[in-house]
Amino acid sequence: MxxxxxxxxxxxxxxxxxxxxxxxxxxxxxxxxxxxxxxxxxxxxxxxxxxxxxxxxxxxxxxxxxxxxxxxxxxxxxxxxxxxxxxxxxxxxxxxxxxxxxxxxxxxxxxxxxxxxxxxxxxxxxxxxxxxxxxxxxxxxxxxxxxxxxxxxxxxxxxxxxxxxxxxxxxxxxxxxxxxxxxxxxxxxxxxxxxxxxxxxxxxxxxxxxxxxxxxxxxxxxxxxxxxxxxxxxxxxxxxxxxxxxxxxxxxxxxxxxxxxxxxxxxxxxxxxxxxxxxEEGIIKKYFDYLAEQKKLDEYIILDILNTQSIDTSSSALIERLAKSLNWKFLRVSYLVNKLKADKMLEEVNGYIYLTLEGKYEIDKFMKTQNCFH
Amino acid sequence: MIELSDTFIFDTMLKSSSLLGLSAGMLGVVISYQRRSIEINALAAGSFVGILVFYLLAGVGIYLSSYFSGEIDKYVFSFTGSIFGALFMIILLNILYKTDRLHMHIIQSLMTAVMLGVGITLITYIRQTGGALDSGIEIYLFGETTSLNSEEFDFLRIIAVAAVVLLLLYFRRLKIVIFNKDIARTTHFHVSFYYTLINIMVICLVAFSIKIMGVFLTVAIFLIPAVTARLWSNRLFIIMILAGVFGAVSGTLGTIVSGTLGNMTLGIAITLILAVFFLASLIISPYKGLAGKLIKYMR
CATH class of the missing domain: 1.10.3470.10 (ABC transporter involved in vitamin B12 uptake, BtuC)
Incomplete structure (x- = not known):
């Protein structure tokens, strides 16, 4: 047939x-x-x-x-x-x-x-x-x-x-x-x-x-x-x-x-x-998601330090001090700070680094979602 | 049988299958407590594919080195092929386990079937191209009584004795690693070292037992002694010794049965004797068997 x-x-x-x-x-x-x-x-x-x-x-x-x-x-x-x-x-x-x-x-x-x-x-x-x-x-x-x-x-x-x-x-x-x-x-x-x-x-x-x-x-x-x-x-x-x-x-x-x-x-x-x-469910996608999450967490750590601690925030000393106290590499901290500046979370006024309103709002929102800090 | 027991081949096979049963039974306890027992199936299929790929390479004309060419070449090729195949399989499986969407056992049984499919495709390809290599491949499917030669027997003797000695030497640490990984990590000894040790022993023993037991029944000699021994006791050391004894006895009896009857391959004989052991222990064991239940009921 x-x-x-x-x-x-x-x-x-x-x-x-x-x-x-x-x-x-x-x-x-x-x-x-x-x-x-x-x-x-x-x-x-x-x-x-x-x-x-x-x-x-x-x-x-x-x-x-x-x-x-x-x-x-x-x-x-x-x-x-x-x-x-x-x-x-x-x-x-x-x-x-x-x-x-x-x-x-x-x-x-x-x-x-x-x-x-x-x-x-x-x-x-x-x-x-x-x-x-x-x-x-x-x-x-x-x-x-x-x-x-x-x-x-x-x-x-x-x-x-x-x-x-x-x-x-x-x-x-x-x-x-x-x-x-x-x-x-x-x-x-x-x-x-x-x-x-x-x-x-x-x-x-x-x-x-x-x-x-x-x-x-x-x-x-x-x-x-x-x-x-x-x-x-x-x-x-x-x-x-x-x-x-x-x-x-x-x-x-x-x-x-x-x-x-x-x-x-x-x-x-x-x-x-x-x-x-x-x-959506593949191993490689999940791995890159994990990496992005880690990077975001690093940014929040820096924002939180600037928000809560009263330290000398002159732009020349800040990166070195953060790198020393967090035991991170210098390049990593400077990369993160520059990225936050580009995102308008931080601003530099007269050689001192401050949080912007946007950055403050962002870190407050993040801390509220983390139940362990309350 | 008396005639057979004098021959060199029968002597070699008797020793090798009992040694394999001893070491595989003891290692199988460790593996079955790690919940990896079905992984043996996948490793056997992977090493089967490895053998076929190395056969193909030898047919094309690629050799390992000039030293190995000649008479010994075929055996060295098949052994290295099975080792590399199992190694490839264990790496692939460890990559695939990282997904959280599927259960581990689904991945293992799926990859077993897939590797068998690849192997069968390669078998038909080799058969079609012909040549001297196409003989002696089908013994890997169900095992053969006369499959080992004296060089391989030397390899097997070293590896089996080393596995038994290492298992007994590291017994206390292995116990902690198997049952509680977190405690093992917090007490600061190298967990990854013990995992690698177990993996190396598994790969070497699978590469041999694929020749004696065959691809489909390799898992039997690793798992059934462990489960049978678990019916008799609940202490790990006793289970391990009992599993080794069951494996060795069934290997010996299986060789004798298969050599006497003739129309039964070695893997099938060993598996059936192990199954008889399991059934007998299920009935007469005082700890978890039917007899133990009856005694408890009578009291």
């Missing part, structure tokens, strides 16, 4: 969107171990399902994969209740044990008698492979099998988000308020885990099982630096993931390297760039 490249791009973009919808809420709720646990423990279910079927996108794979992912989360909760350890450590133990069983079953039993694929397709992912399994109705080819399975899971995810949007929002922003209006936290947790498990077990065939956590967390974590509203967060993360898919595919397809690997690398670059250079 369409060309092969177009179908592959559509399948990747759909799976990225499917993953990034629960990701936005996971990042919001600080439920950070869910993604890692889900994708590592889904391996067991996928390996068991591949004994019985040779399709990577058959319903059995999706159902068993998400069941074992939910089983992993359930075990983490049970052991946490028993021992009162932190959930992150227990999730590593449970998920790596289930992963080991999964790899053992996959490499020794389920992939032994199939000549079509080997173990590497589960953890590397092969997007080009998905377009070979065609869905036929009455002999007519209507598209790849993976396309429809991913589409169904995406529609399920969107419906869940539409229905429970208010609960997600209240529980994500304020846990204590949610508890006070008798909202069950465990129910919301369970719904999110179901969404995550379904997305992982359907999109492992395109992304590879370990890289799905980048598909889930990456766009949402990058989008968190540009917006503060939950609805915009979800939309921006969907947008970012589709951009990453397009760019990654257009790099990887001509060079014949792994498509999902290129997409995930691009998501990583996007994330690092937005952590560093985001216009």
């Amino acid at each position: 369409f060309s092969m490249e177009f179908e592959i791009v559509i399948v990747i973009i759909l799976s990225a969107i499917t993953c990034s919808i629960p990701g936005a809420f996971l990042v919001m709720r600080k439920n950070y171990y869910a993604a890692d646990t889900a994708n590592r423990s889904a391996m067991l279910g996928i390996a068991i399902a591949l004994i019985f079927s040779s399709f990577l996108s058959s319903p059995l794979v999706i159902v068993l994969g998400s069941l074992t992912a939910i089983l992993g989360m359930y075990l983490v909760k049970k052991i946490k209740g028993l021992t009162h350890f932190r959930a992150k450590g227990i999730s590593i133990i449970v998920s790596s044990t289930l992963l080991c069983f999964g790899i053992l079953i996959a490499s020794n039993i389920s992939l032994n008698n199939s000549a079509e694929f080997d173990l590497s397709i589960i953890y590397l992912g092969d997007t080009a492979f998905t377009s070979f399994n065609r869905l036929r109705i009455a002999g007519i080819d209507i598209g790849s099998y993976a396309f429809y399975s991913i589409l169904i899971i995406m529609i399920i995810n969107i419906i869940i988000v539409m229905v429970y949007y208010k609960e997600f929002k209240i529980d994500g922003v304020d846990k204590y308020y949610a508890a006070s209006i008798e909202m069950k936290e465990e129910t919301i947790d369970f719904i999110l885990v179901i969404m995550t498990a379904l997305s992982v077990s359907v999109s492992f065939q395109t992304a590879g099982i370990f890289m799905t956590s980048a598909f889930i967390l990456g766009p949402a974590a990058a989008a968190l630096f540009y917006t503060k509203r939950l609805s915009t967060l979800a939309i921006v993360s969907v947008f970012l993931s589709s951009i990453a898919c397009l760019v990654g595919f257009s790099i990887a397809w001509p060079a014949e390297v792994s498509i999902s690997g290129a997409i995930v690398s691009f998501i990583g670059i996007l994330f690092i760039l937005s952590v560093l250079f985001a216009p």
